[in-house]
Amino acid sequence: SQQGEEDPQALSIQEGENATMNCSYKTSINNLQWYRQNSGRGLVHLILIRSNEREKHSGRLRVTLDTSKKSSSLLITASRAADTASYFCATDAGGSEKLVFGKGTKLTVNP
Amino acid sequence: GAGVSQSPRYKVAKRGQDVALRCDPISGHVSLFWYQQALGQGPEFLTYFQNEAQLDKSGLPSDRFFAERPEGSVSTLKIQRTQQEDSAVYLCASSLRQGGRGQFFGPGTRLTVL
Numbered sequence: 001s002q003q004g005e006e007d008p009q010a011l012s013i014q015e016g017e018n019a020t021m022n023c024s025y026k027t028s029i030n031n032l033q034w035y036r037q038n039s040g041r042g043l044v045h046l047i048l049i050r051s052n053e054r055e056k057h058s059g060r061l062r063v064t065l066d067t068s069k070k071s072s073s074l075l076i077t078a079s080r081a082a083d084t085a086s087y088f089c090a091t092d093a094g095g096s097e098k099l100v101f102g103k104g105t106k107l108t109v110n111p
Numbered sequence: 112g113a114g115v116s117q118s119p120r121y122k123v124a125k126r127g128q129d130v131a132l133r134c135d136p137i138s139g140h141v142s143l144f145w146y147q148q149a150l151g152q153g154p155e156f157l158t159y160f161q162n163e164a165q166l167d168k169s170g171l172p173s174d175r176f177f178a179e180r181p182e183g184s185v186s187t188l189k190i191q192r193t194q195q196e197d198s199a200v201y202l203c204a205s206s207l208r209q210g211g212r213g214q215f216f217g218p219g220t221r222l223t224v225l
Contacts, residue, residue, distance in 0.1 A: 088154075097142065
């Protein structure tokens with residue numbers, strides 16, 4: 001079964017707006033990662049945040065982590081049509097080698 | 112190429128047929144993972160190799176699923192007597208070393224069982 005859930009399940013915004021996606025998980029973690037998946041393609045690693053970090057930035061991406069609430073958020077600023085994709089959070093579920101993914105948020109950025 | 116490659120990209124099988132899916136990881140990557148992704152869902156872990164050793168196969172849904180990595184590089188996921196519920200995208204990922212972080216994913220094989 002999957003670790004947690006992202007919300008919203010689907011998000012549609014205009015180019016230039018910010019997009020925020022949330023992820024909740026169930027078990028303790030060492031790190032949490034966000035991946036992007038374009039239609040018909042594999043997953044692309046975006047960013048990793050460790051359990052002792054609260055916020056991390058990478059370009060137009062900002063990730064926060066609240067281990068007390070077992071939740072994370074991904075913010076994409078100044079969105080572009082090319083950001084249209086599904087976004088998944090994944091955890092290491094307590095340090096195991098495997099990744100445990102949520103169900104994903106489908107983001108549509110309209111030009 | 113420099114990335115993870117998988118073949119075939121698409122496979123249509125009749126129910127009951129055996130299939131074999133291939134994964135070529137990034138050269139030198141020690142860890143190799145297989146995931147199953149149903150339509151509209153996130154990937155779910157199937158099995159994990161470190162070099163040629165299969166260290167975790169807890170996600171394999173039944174004994175019809177078998178994976179191997181005999182020389183510690185290329186891996187094959189075999190599904191025997193396919194059933195309709197096996198229809199999914201099968202993703203392979205590799206990482207440089209033990210640690211699970213920064214897994215690099217292939218494009219996947221979309222399996223459709225009729």
